[in-house]
Amino acid sequence: xxxxxxxxxxxxxxxxxxxxxxxDSCDDIYLFSLHSEQDILNNKSxxxxxSFDFSDKWDFITENVNFEHSIVYCVLEDNAENIFLTISLxxxxxxxxxxxxxxxxxxxxxxxxxxxxxxxxxxxxxxxMIAEMMEKPMVKEVFHKILFESGELKISKVRINNSNDYxxxxxxxxxxxxxxxVIVLSLVEExxxxxxxxxxxxxxxxxxxxDVFIIVGYENDxxxxxxxxxxxxxxxxxxxxx
Amino acid sequence: xxxxxxxxxxLAYFMxxxxxxxxxxxxxxxLLENERYPYKKYFDILMxxxxxxxxxxxxxxxxxxxxxxxxxxxxYVISIIFFIEYLLRFWISSSITEIIxxxxxxxxxLDREFSLSRALFKIxxxxxxxxxxxxxxxxxxxxxxxxxxxxxxxxFVLFRVFKLFRYxxxxxxxxxxxxxxxxxxxxxxxxxSIVVSVSSVLIYVMEGNNPHSPxxxxxxxxxxxxVTISTVGYGDITPATSEGRVVAMFVITAGIxxxxxxxxxxxxxxxEKLDEIKEVKTIEDIRKLKRFYLICGYEHVAKEVAKKxxxxxxxxxxxxxxxxxxxxxxxxxxxxxxxDPGHAKSYKKIGIDLKTQVKAVLCLRESDVENVYxxxxxxxxxxxxxxxxxxxxxxxxxxxxFAGVNEIxxxxxxxxxxxxxxxxxxxxxxxxHALRNDYFGVDVEEILVDNRMSQNFVYVxxxxxxxxxxxxxxxxxxxxxxxxFNPIDSTILEGGDxxxxxxxxxxxxxxxxxxxxxxRI
Numbered sequence: 001x002x003x004x005x006x007x008x009x010x011x012x013x014x015x016x017x018x019x020x021x022x023x024d025s026c027d028d029i030y031l032f033s034l035h036s037e038q039d040i041l042n043n044k045s046x047x048x049x050x051s052f053d054f055s056d057k058w059d060f061i062t063e064n065v066n067f068e069h070s071i072v073y074c075v076l077e078d079n080a081e082n083i084f085l086t087i088s089l090x091x092x093x094x095x096x097x098x099x100x101x102x103x104x105x106x107x108x109x110x111x112x113x114x115x116x117x118x119x120x121x122x123x124x125x126x127x128x129m130i131a132e133m134m135e136k137p138m139v140k141e142v143f144h145k146i147l148f149e150s151g152e153l154k155i156s157k158v159r160i161n162n163s164n165d166y167x168x169x170x171x172x173x174x175x176x177x178x179x180x181x182v183i184v185l186s187l188v189e190e191x192x193x194x195x196x197x198x199x200x201x202x203x204x205x206x207x208x209x210x211d212v213f214i215i216v217g218y219e220n221d222x223x224x225x226x227x228x229x230x231x232x233x234x235x236x237x238x239x240x241x242x
Numbered sequence: 243x244x245x246x247x248x249x250x251x252x253l254a255y256f257m258x259x260x261x262x263x264x265x266x267x268x269x270x271x272x273l274l275e276n277e278r279y280p281y282k283k284y285f286d287i288l289m290x291x292x293x294x295x296x297x298x299x300x301x302x303x304x305x306x307x308x309x310x311x312x313x314x315x316x317x318y319v320i321s322i323i324f325f326i327e328y329l330l331r332f333w334i335s336s337s338i339t340e341i342i343x344x345x346x347x348x349x350x351x352l353d354r355e356f357s358l359s360r361a362l363f364k365i366x367x368x369x370x371x372x373x374x375x376x377x378x379x380x381x382x383x384x385x386x387x388x389x390x391x392x393x394x395x396x397x398f399v400l401f402r403v404f405k406l407f408r409y410x411x412x413x414x415x416x417x418x419x420x421x422x423x424x425x426x427x428x429x430x431x432x433x434x435s436i437v438v439s440v441s442s443v444l445i446y447v448m449e450g451n452n453p454h455s456p457x458x459x460x461x462x463x464x465x466x467x468x469v470t471i472s473t474v475g476y477g478d479i480t481p482a483t484s485e486g487r488v489v490a491m492f493v494i495t496a497g498i499x500x501x502x503x504x505x506x507x508x509x510x511x512x513x514e515k516l517d518e519i520k521e522v523k524t525i526e527d528i529r530k531l532k533r534f535y536l537i538c539g540y541e542h543v544a545k546e547v548a549k550k551x552x553x554x555x556x557x558x559x560x561x562x563x564x565x566x567x568x569x570x571x572x573x574x575x576x577x578x579x580x581x582d583p584g585h586a587k588s589y590k591k592i593g594i595d596l597k598t599q600v601k602a603v604l605c606l607r608e609s610d611v612e613n614v615y616x617x618x619x620x621x622x623x624x625x626x627x628x629x630x631x632x633x634x635x636x637x638x639x640x641x642x643x644f645a646g647v648n649e650i651x652x653x654x655x656x657x658x659x660x661x662x663x664x665x666x667x668x669x670x671x672x673x674x675h676a677l678r679n680d681y682f683g684v685d686v687e688e689i690l691v692d693n694r695m696s697q698n699f700v701y702v703x704x705x706x707x708x709x710x711x712x713x714x715x716x717x718x719x720x721x722x723x724x725x726x727f728n729p730i731d732s733t734i735l736e737g738g739d740x741x742x743x744x745x746x747x748x749x750x751x752x753x754x755x756x757x758x759x760x761x762r763i
Contacts, residue, residue, distance in 0.1 A: 004665060013635070017658030025665055071665055075657075099664055101657060103542060118668075120660050126653045127546030128678045130630060133649060134535065134602055135554055138688040138718045138740045142725055143674050148659045153727055155670035177728050183713055185673060185744065214673055216715065218727070 005070040014075045067095045074100040079107045090115030152218045160211045161230030171205045180225045182217030247358040254342035271334045286409035293402045324385045335372040380404045419515045426507045437496045442467040448485045455482040471497040529593045538583035538616045539607030540571040584615040596624035605631035610638040621646040685747040693737035703731035710753040712745035
C-alpha cells in the first residue's frame with residue numbers, strides 16, 4: 001500500500017479515532033483545529049495540531065500536499081461548519097480527495113453537493129450494525145470480520161483486461177467459486193453502473209474488457225484471480241461521489 | 243392468652259401457610275380482580291351476559307307472560323350466581339388470617355396480651371368498609387330481585403346494569419376522568435340547586451293561588467323549575483302571570499349557563515386526560531405483545547435503528563423520560579411511552595416482562611451515564627435479557643461492561659475504522675454498505691439449518707442455490723464456532739449451522755421456502 005498524507009480538519013474524538021486508526025497506513029497526519037489555541041494547549045494526543053480558519057488561506061496545503069497521495073477528512077462537529085469547510089476546500093482544490101463525516105441523511109447529501117468524495121454516515125452505519133446484530137447476528141459477525149478485522153477474507157475489485165480467456169463468455173456460465181475459490185458479488189460495467197451478479201439483466205452479460213468484478217475471497221485466491229483476469233482495480237476517487 | 247384465642251391464632255397461621263387455601267384464594271382473586279389474569283376476560287363476559295339476560299327478561303315481562311322456568315332461572319339461578327360472587331368478593335377483599343396474625347405478632351413484639359376482641363373489631367371494620375363501598379352496595383342491590391315478591395324490587399334488576407361497571411374498563415376510565423372534576427361538578431350542582439329552589443319557591447308563591455295557573459303544589463313548582471332549567475321545557479306547565487314569566491326568563495338564562503358549564507367541564511376533563519387514556523390503551527397493547535425490542539432513549543441512532551427494525555417487521559417499544567423525544571418517536575410511527583427507562587418502577591407500571599417479552603434492550607441514549615444507569619436497572623430486574631448499548635466515550639467502556647451490557651457499539655471507533663477502510667480497502671466498505679441497504683433489492687440473510695433440513699440436504703452441493711440465483715457466501719458452523727467461506731461441495735450440513743446467503747429478497751424467500759418444503763427423496 002502506498003503511503004499517504006492525511007489531513008484531518010476538526011479536533012474532537014472522531015478526529016483522534018481516525019488519526020489513531022490510520023497511523024499505520026499514512027506517513028504524515030496533520031490535525032487542524034478551528035479553536036487552535038485552547039486545543040493545542042490541552043493536546044494530550046501524539047499528533048501535531050495546526051490551526052485553520054475559513055479565510056481561504058490554504059498555504060499549508062498548497063505547499064505541502066501532493067493531491068494524488070493525500071486524503072482529507074472533514075470531521076467538524078457542527079454540520080454547517082463542516083459543509084462550509086468542504087465547500088471552501090473544494091472551491092480551492094478541485095482535485096483533493098475528501099471524506100466528510102455526517103450525522104444525518106440531509107447533511108450527507110449536502111456534503112456531497114459541497115464536493116465531498118465520500119461521506120461517512122456514521123449514525124446510519126451504527127444503526128445498521130445494531131439492527132443487524134439483532135436480526136442477523138451471523139451476518140454482522142462475518143461482515144465485521146471482512147471489514148474491520150485483519151481476517152483473511154477480503155472484498156476486492158478486479159478489472160478485466162484484454163488478454164483474457166473469458167472475454168465474450170457469459171458470466172453465469174462459469175463456476176467462479178469452484179474454480180478460483182472466490183465469489184463474484186457484482187459486476188460494474190463501463191458506465192460505472194453496478195449490477196448484482198444474479199440479477200436478471202446480468203445473467204446473460206458477456207464479459208468484455210473494462211468490466212470490473214467485485215469479489216469476495218481469501219487474500220491468496222484474490223491475488224491468483226487478479227493475475228488471471230487482469231489487474232487490481234485501484235480506488236477511483238472521482239467515481240466515488242454518487 | 244386464653245385457649246380460644248390461642249386456637250384462633252393457630253388456625254390463622256395454619257391457613258395462612260396452607261398451600262391449598264392460598265392457591266384457592268389466589269385463584270379467586272385473579273378471577274375477580276386481576277386484570278392480567280388471562281381467564282378473567284371469560285368470567286367478565288359470562289357475568290355481563292347474565293346481566294343482559296336478566297334485563298331482557300325484565301323487559302319481556304312487561305307485556306307478555308314469560309315461561310315459569312325462565313322466571314325461576316332469572317330469580318334464583320342468576321341471583322344465586324351473583325350472591326356467590328358477592329360472597330367471594332367479600333372473602334378476598336381483605337385477609338382475616340393476616341389481620342389476626344399481624345395483631346398477634348404486634349402483641350408479642352410489644353409484650354402485650356393478644357386481644358381477640360381487638361382483632362375482631364379490626365376485621366369487622368375492614369369488612370364493613372367493603373360492604374359500604376359503592377360497588378359492594380350495587381352488587382348487593384343487584385341480588386335483591388331474588389326476593390321477587392315485592393314488585394318494586396324487580397326494578398333492582400337495573401342495578402345489575404350498574405354492575406357492568408365492574409366488568410368493563412372504559413367505564414372505569416370515564417368515571418375516573420369525571421372524578422378529576424369533582425369540585426367543578428359540585429359547584430355546578432350547588433348553583434343549579436340554588437336556582438331551582440329559589441325559582442320553584444318564587445313561582446309557587448306567585449302562582450300557587452292563581453286559578454289560571456296550572457301550578458298547584460310545590461312539587462309541580464319544582465318539577466316545572468327543573469324541566470325549565472334543563473332547557474327541556476315540556477310546556478305541560480307554563481306560568482300564567484307576568485311575574486311568573488319573569489321567573490321563567492331567569493330560570494331559562496340560568497339553564498343555558500348550567501348546560502354550557504356541564505358540557506365544558508366534561509370536554510375539558512376528557513381533553514386533559516386524553517393522553518393518559520391513550521397511554522392506558524398503549525400499555526394494554528404492549529402487554530399483549532409476544533416479542534419486541536425495547537429501545538431506551540430516542541435520539542439519532544435510535545431513530546435509525548428503529549427504522550431498520552421496523553422495516554423487518556419487528557415490534558418496537560420506545561421508552562424515554564423526555565416528553566419531546568417521546569413525541570418524536572410517536573411522530574415516527576413508533577409505540578413510545580414517556581417513562582424513565584432508568585427506573586425499575588417504569589417496567590412494573592407498564593407491565594413489561596423482561597424475561598419473556600423482550601428480545602433485547604437497546605440502550606441508545608447518547609450519554610454514557612444514562613446508558614449505564616438504564617443497564618443497571620434492567621440487569622437488576624433480569625439477569626439474562628440481552629442488552630446492547632451505545633458507548634459515547636471510550637473511557638466508559640469498562641463501566642458499561644461492569645454494569646452488564648452484552649454488546650457495546652462505539653460509533654467514534656466505528657468512524658475511525660471506516661476511515662481506515664476507506665483509504666485501505668474502500669471496495670469492501672462500499673459493497674457491504676450497499677448490501678446492508680437493500681441496494682437494488684439485494685439482501686443478505688442467514689438461514690438456520692434445522693434438523694429436518696440437514697436430513698434433506700446432506701451436502702452443500704444438495705442446496706442447488708445457484709438455481710435460485712442465490713450466492714452461498716458461507717456456512718457458520720456452530721459447534722466449531724467458525725465461519726467457512728465458500729464451502730466445498732462435500733461439506734456436510736448439520737442442524738444448528740447457519741447459511742449466509744446473498745441474493746434478491748424475493749429469490750431468498752423462494753429459496754427458504756424450498757429448503758423448508760423439500761421432503762426426503
